Amino acid sequence: MANNKFLIGVYNDEDTILHAVSDVRGGGVNIHEVYTPYAIHGMDQALGYKRASMGVAAFLFGITGTALAFLLTFWTLGFDWPMNIGGKNFIPFPTNIPIVFELTVLLASYGMAFTFFVMEGLGPTTKPVIFDQRITDDKFVMAIDLSKNKDSEKNITEILSKSGAVEVNVKEV
């Protein structure tokens, strides 16, 4: 995001910004992101976000864990080093279940966490962009990437003010 120019609309409350999102998008403006002090119900729909398919990732990672755990226990206890434990089979299915369960949970949770990091572009070297310090306090902020909009800066500023923004700032990141 080198040297991109952003327009920052600052709003005073959640109702205004929720309606503003629809107005601004209705005016043909592409919204980069909305930052709020807390989650607002209905914001995802207003921004037109699709549901992330995190569940699918979790399922695939989980089933991988299940398969790996079965492979591990079957191979070690059944083939590589068969051991007689209490006269049971060499591959006692029920005794493997705790390991299968744990590895399923482990891979599903780690897999989801890493998927999230990759999808969101987060990593140890990521530098977060704070568009406005007050989003952690009492302000609701809408960021618009000018490079992604054909409309002029002046027009978008007007649309933002009209939609209820108390101030419109320019920020380069």
Next chain:
Amino acid sequence: MAHKHENHSVEENFEFSSELKRKLIIAAIIGVALVGIGAFLINAGIWGPGGFQGAHEAGHAAAGHATEHGASGESHEEGSLMNRIIANLWMNSVYFLGISLVGVFFLSYNYVAKAGWYTSFKRIPEAFPSFMVVPAAVILILFLIPSTRHIVFHWTHDGIMDPTSHHFDKIIAGKSWYLNFGFFLARILVYFVVWYYLWLQIRKYSLLEDQNNDISYYNKSRSYAKMFLIFFAVTSSTAAWDLSMSIDTHWFSTMFGWYHLASWHVAGLAAIMLSIILLKEKGYMKGVNESAIQDLGKLMFGFSIFWAYVWFSQFLLIFYANLPEETIYFEERFNGYDGRYFVPFYASLVLNFIFPLLVLMARGSKRNFTLLKLACAAILIGHWFDFYQMQMPGIAKGQGGIGLIEWGTTLTFASLFIYFVANQLSKANLYPKNHPFLEESLHHDI
């Protein structure tokens, strides 16, 4: 609220039509008739799993214990068939007692957690416990009549705790401080009375709240909910030991209380969900939105896994330790009595765990009425099988089967359950209109 919601009237009355009443009563009578026909057919040796061959098997099993059957001169066929009918009455009573009870359990933990999401359909679980009187009465009657008591509970046999008697059983005698007639009767009476009383109180304040808009009713309901949870924390386990585990008197499992409660709980959740969907399809309860349905679906999904977890923990401990006095329980279910309990045993596992796990996993399926109904049916049938395999091998022994008697008893219980619940629902507004969290619930959004 931030975005638009359809506004529903919170005034809505469920009409328990005389036609539905008639149908339910007819269904209950058909159930009783089915039991009669089934018993006749088996007795005549015409039809039915079990039959004479099963009776022979039961004689084998009974011979080891030298029960009173031979002495009393009852023919094996009659006695065994009676075992099967009593077993059905007992297992359906325990099963439906649990579903009714989960109504007040569900309300209690939500009250104590100060949860709001469930408020829009709160009247449904609130109506469930009204049915408790029927299974409680059946259980009490079966326990009070000596002959049926002996069929259900091996430990009530004469002389079994008397060292001088040739029926003496040292292990059972060691449990006599807990398993004796007086204490047992007192316990189950206390359970039924206290459970029912606490529900009556919660119900009373909920109805008073409809008339007067006052927060004090909510607080009072909450106090009773706390009392219920504390009482139920102990009695859910002891009731499981009393009503189910003591049937197999020699055997015990430390996981049993949890396992039994998990089974009751998830069956109750499925019954709540099914009631909501059926009412919604009849045009009621439009205020119960998708998010509330999805949350209840999550509970069904989660507690199906919880049930499997507890079930498996019990199984694994016994499997691993491999002690004969413990493995006999599973041996009876896998191979005992010609393997007649093998199918119900695995049916319970598939219907209660694998099916809900796969069907309810996705978000969309917890919002899809067809899939939800499928999952509810699987869970309700599956937990019926679960109670079947808990109690049948101990009571019906070699006479167990799945036929007209089982369908009939279950049909009677189910139609009476629906009758009681529908009757209770029709007595009050379908929404608790002055409940402090109703508004939150109507706008519930996840």
